[in-house]
Amino acid sequence: MTSNLLQAVFLGGNYALIAVGLSFMFSVMRIINLAHGSLAVLSSYLLFVLASKFGINPFLGLLIVVPVMAALGWILQRYILDRSARGGELLPVLTTFGLAILLDNLMFQRFGADTRSLAPYIGDLSWDAYELPGGFMVGKLQILTLATVVVIIAALQLFLKKTQLGRSIRATAMDPDTAGLVGIDAKRASAAAAAIALATVALAGAFLGMRVTFEPYSGGMQLLAAFEATVIGGLGSLWGTLLGGIVLAVAQTLGASIHPQGFLLGGHLAFLAILFVRLLRGRAFVSAWLTRARA
Amino acid sequence: MTKPYAIERWTPASRLGLTGIAIVVALFGVAPLVLKAGSLDRLTALFIYIMLAAMWNALAGYGGLVSIGQQMFFGLGAYVTIRIADFGLSPFLAIFVAAIIVAAIAWLLSFIMLYLKGGEFAIGMWVLSAFTHLLVNLDGLVQGETGTSLISMNAYAADNRRIAIYLVAMGSMLMLLGILYALLRSKTGAAIQAIRDNEVAATSVGVDVIKTKRKLFVLAAFGIGLAGALWLCTALTFQPKTYFSVQWTAYMIFMVLVGGIGKFEGAILGAVLFFIIETWFGATGVWYLIGLGLAAVIFSLYFPKGIWGAVEQRFGITLLPIGYKLRITGDET
Amino acid sequence: MTHLTLENLDVRHGQLRAVKHVSISIAKSEILALVGANGAGKSTLLRAIAGAHRPASGRIMVSGTDITPLQSFQRVAAGISLVPEGRKLFQDMSVEENLIVGGISARKGGWTVAKIFEAFPNLVKRRHAKTGTLSGGEQQATAIGRALMSNPEILLLDEISLGLSPAAVDLVYASLEIAKAGTTLVLVEQDLSRAMNFATRIVCMLEGQFVLDAQTQDVTREQITEAYFGNRGRGH
Numbered sequence: 001m002t003s004n005l006l007q008a009v010f011l012g013g014n015y016a017l018i019a020v021g022l023s024f025m026f027s028v029m030r031i032i033n034l035a036h037g038s039l040a041v042l043s044s045y046l047l048f049v050l051a052s053k054f055g056i057n058p059f060l061g062l063l064i065v066v067p068v069m070a071a072l073g074w075i076l077q078r079y080i081l082d083r084s085a086r087g088g089e090l091l092p093v094l095t096t097f098g099l100a101i102l103l104d105n106l107m108f109q110r111f112g113a114d115t116r117s118l119a120p121y122i123g124d125l126s127w128d129a130y131e132l133p134g135g136f137m138v139g140k141l142q143i144l145t146l147a148t149v150v151v152i153i154a155a156l157q158l159f160l161k162k163t164q165l166g167r168s169i170r171a172t173a174m175d176p177d178t179a180g181l182v183g184i185d186a187k188r189a190s191a192a193a194a195a196i197a198l199a200t201v202a203l204a205g206a207f208l209g210m211r212v213t214f215e216p217y218s219g220g221m222q223l224l225a226a227f228e229a230t231v232i233g234g235l236g237s238l239w240g241t242l243l244g245g246i247v248l249a250v251a252q253t254l255g256a257s258i259h260p261q262g263f264l265l266g267g268h269l270a271f272l273a274i275l276f277v278r279l280l281r282g283r284a285f286v287s288a289w290l291t292r293a294r295a
Numbered sequence: 296m297t298k299p300y301a302i303e304r305w306t307p308a309s310r311l312g313l314t315g316i317a318i319v320v321a322l323f324g325v326a327p328l329v330l331k332a333g334s335l336d337r338l339t340a341l342f343i344y345i346m347l348a349a350m351w352n353a354l355a356g357y358g359g360l361v362s363i364g365q366q367m368f369f370g371l372g373a374y375v376t377i378r379i380a381d382f383g384l385s386p387f388l389a390i391f392v393a394a395i396i397v398a399a400i401a402w403l404l405s406f407i408m409l410y411l412k413g414g415e416f417a418i419g420m421w422v423l424s425a426f427t428h429l430l431v432n433l434d435g436l437v438q439g440e441t442g443t444s445l446i447s448m449n450a451y452a453a454d455n456r457r458i459a460i461y462l463v464a465m466g467s468m469l470m471l472l473g474i475l476y477a478l479l480r481s482k483t484g485a486a487i488q489a490i491r492d493n494e495v496a497a498t499s500v501g502v503d504v505i506k507t508k509r510k511l512f513v514l515a516a517f518g519i520g521l522a523g524a525l526w527l528c529t530a531l532t533f534q535p536k537t538y539f540s541v542q543w544t545a546y547m548i549f550m551v552l553v554g555g556i557g558k559f560e561g562a563i564l565g566a567v568l569f570f571i572i573e574t575w576f577g578a579t580g581v582w583y584l585i586g587l588g589l590a591a592v593i594f595s596l597y598f599p600k601g602i603w604g605a606v607e608q609r610f611g612i613t614l615l616p617i618g619y620k621l622r623i624t625g626d627e628t
Numbered sequence: 629m630t631h632l633t634l635e636n637l638d639v640r641h642g643q644l645r646a647v648k649h650v651s652i653s654i655a656k657s658e659i660l661a662l663v664g665a666n667g668a669g670k671s672t673l674l675r676a677i678a679g680a681h682r683p684a685s686g687r688i689m690v691s692g693t694d695i696t697p698l699q700s701f702q703r704v705a706a707g708i709s710l711v712p713e714g715r716k717l718f719q720d721m722s723v724e725e726n727l728i729v730g731g732i733s734a735r736k737g738g739w740t741v742a743k744i745f746e747a748f749p750n751l752v753k754r755r756h757a758k759t760g761t762l763s764g765g766e767q768q769a770t771a772i773g774r775a776l777m778s779n780p781e782i783l784l785l786d787e788i789s790l791g792l793s794p795a796a797v798d799l800v801y802a803s804l805e806i807a808k809a810g811t812t813l814v815l816v817e818q819d820l821s822r823a824m825n826f827a828t829r830i831v832c833m834l835e836g837q838f839v840l841d842a843q844t845q846d847v848t849r850e851q852i853t854e855a856y857f858g859n860r861g862r863g864h
Contacts, residue, residue: 032414034363080596087599089413093361094552098591101545105584164732171718171729178716181678183704183733183778220541224425227418261433268426275419279410
């Protein structure tokens with residue numbers, strides 16, 4: 001069991017990696033991007049094509065795919081999300097959901113229903129493991145994933161705190177109107193934030209493809225995992241996504257130990273339980289409920 | 296002294312609309328006498344699409360609640376029907392009992408879910424749907440993803456069954472549209488309008504926002520549950536994966552977005568358009584789905600009021616008036 | 629020399645015409661106080677000059693250049709800076725960070741973070757505090773400091789004494805004495821005595837229009853009060 005829980009912590013790193021971009025985008029633009037998972041799967045496919053057609057190792061492939069996805073993020077924000085967000089808070093949900101359907105089916109059209117994996121292209125990294133003190137085995141890839149997400153979150157925090165662009169993004173997130181009045185190009189800051197978010201999505205897609213197989217419709221499950229990790233960790237908090245990812249993975253592991261089909265159930269249950277507790281603690285909810293009870 | 300204006304609900308266009316609707320309903324009513332089996336099945340599908348579109352519109356267009364998890368109620372409607380029919384209840388009764396049970400489940404869920412905001416509610420519902428799907432898979436009767444079928448339907452001869460399902464589907468559709476229409480024209484309708492204009496202001500003038508949204512949430516669950524149960528009646532087989540697929544919500548969103556979100560007639564128009572598109576292009580498989588996704592993106596960005604919204608704005612036509620129309624009859628002075 | 633010119637400026641909030649056909653020329657280094665009742669359109673006018681509201685028609689010129697098409701952030705680079713009503717600080721940032729953010733589109737000029745702390749000594753000990761924890765006076769000082777960081781030629785100040793104790797208002801105005809050197813100032817001020825003491829020119833707004841425009845020394849308190857309440861006063 002201890003070994004399983006340790007594995008779960010590393011699995012949580014994967015969830016955190018996919019959640020970081022979703023959380024970051026939400027905290028700046030107040031948009032939950034429903035195409036987030038599909039974009040991660042798109043990155044996996046791009047790396048797969050580079051590896052299978054051109055023999056480019058996925059880690060080298062990231063040198064291409066990260067900038068490509070970042071550019072896509074910029075364009076997405078500038079030409080689609082910005083316009084959509086001006087129509088109210090509900091419209092981006094519809095736009096990005098439409099985008100997810102579009103992407104998933106385009107990938108299906110292009111790549112077919114076969115499941116793919118990046119594992120064959122990364123050598124012994126896909127199966128090799130380290131033995132930790134106490135006899136626990138942890139995969140090299142899992143360690144690399146967790147290390148990557150920690151570095152990304154730390155780097156993002158530093159970037160947001162110490163650079164002009166980072167401060168511009170924070171100011172825009174807090175109050176876009178006032179940001180403009182103090183001389184910040186809020187649209188540019190948002191586009192930069194979207195580019196950064198999609199750069200992390202490219203990395204998430206890479207590790208997804210190395211760890212498990214993927215197919216054109218894998219995006220939905222990725223989105224759900226990312227969303228659950230984000231909400232558990234506190235919407236918009238970057239270190240929170242790491243905690244959220246780990247809690248999600250631990251809950252899944254516990255679920256699986258109770259029932260053979262309990263893996264995903266355990267994760268969803270943890271998410272719903274945390275949601276419920278948080279709402280119960282929220283004053284608006286309790287007072288509304290009490291007023292009704294008294295009436 | 297005469298007032299320089301008149302407040303009216305029924306305009307000439309809407310009276311004409313009402314007559315048209317009566318004729319269409321009558322035609323649909325006699326259709327089983329003339330139509331072939333295949334066409335009848337397709338029309339049953341159309342009725343189910345209209346139910347789905349109207350219910351998703353009730354939720355999003357009137358309640359401001361965009362959900363990506365409505366497939367949960369569709370799947371639950373079918374599943375509960377299977378369960379109840381297994382106890383020996385006639386499938387034609389089971390579908391209505393199932394819809395009521397689904398509505399009760401939604402009523403319970405509303406105490407948590409309605410406190411989520413915007414996108415959180417949208418994906419939160421999706422998570423809930425995925426969760427429910429997994430729970431249904433655990434039921435031995437369903438046998439996981441293998442699924443099962445509505446065996447008791449076989450007690451009816453194929454032709455009679457087809458006509459019966461057709462008529463029940465038509466009746467269900469008319470009932471749901473009627474309930475929604477009545478709700479929108481009742482006091483709740485005024486509350487809905489106030490919330491749509493400004494939620495904070497509505498609260499301050501004493502509108503119970505959550506209670507109003509709850510009515511729509513439960514109604515939508517009831518309608519979509521009924522639609523799922525009816526779909527089961529025509530398809531007979533129940534595989535959880537097909538019923539709990541997010542595709543259903545994608546269809547609902549497409550229909551409402553294209554037809555006109557928040558427009559009573561818009562949702563119906565969207566469902567009819569979807570039905571036509573599916574009939575013509577459904578066979579193209581993936582390209583058809585790509586088209587649906589693209590249409591959703593384009594409509595949400597450039598035509599957020601949908602086709603009916605544009606028609607209404609351009610020509611000022613309302614077939615089924617929900618609000619009142621101010622007609623200037625004389626000079627103001 | 630004309631520094632800021634408004635030509636037939638019209639600003640709407642939906643159906644409402646908040647500013648109606650307003651024209652004015654403001655000279656360099658002038659200190660103009662906008663007075664008028666709530667809802668007269670003062671804040672809207674300032675926000676339109678700063679680029680937060682698009683005018684429905686009319687032009688805004690700075691030193692003869694038409695800046696009407698520019699967005700708010702571009703107007704900062706063009707030399708206009710607004711201290712918004714309610715201060716609108718970035719709450720999750722420290723005082724210092726707010727100041728640094730104010731300098732993102734800075735023009736050439738003398739203001740640095742260090743200089744701001746010299747001008748507002750009461751902020752020094754709060755340097756790393758989140759602005760949400762500051763007193764009203766400290767918040768106002770930070771907001772003014774943030775605006776100064778862009779080295780504006782034209783500084784717009786919206787209700788800077790609102791909600792502050794008289795002592796805090798004294799401090800804020802004392803520090804504005806340093807800021808006004810070489811800068812054109814337009815301020816919205818509810819306190820008529822303050823406005824008359826500080827400004828060189830007084831403009832009174834009523835229902836979106838200018839109803840009085842006079843040099844401070846040429847106008848009496850009574851004349852302003854009359855204009856304020858709509859008894860169309862005559863300026864000179």
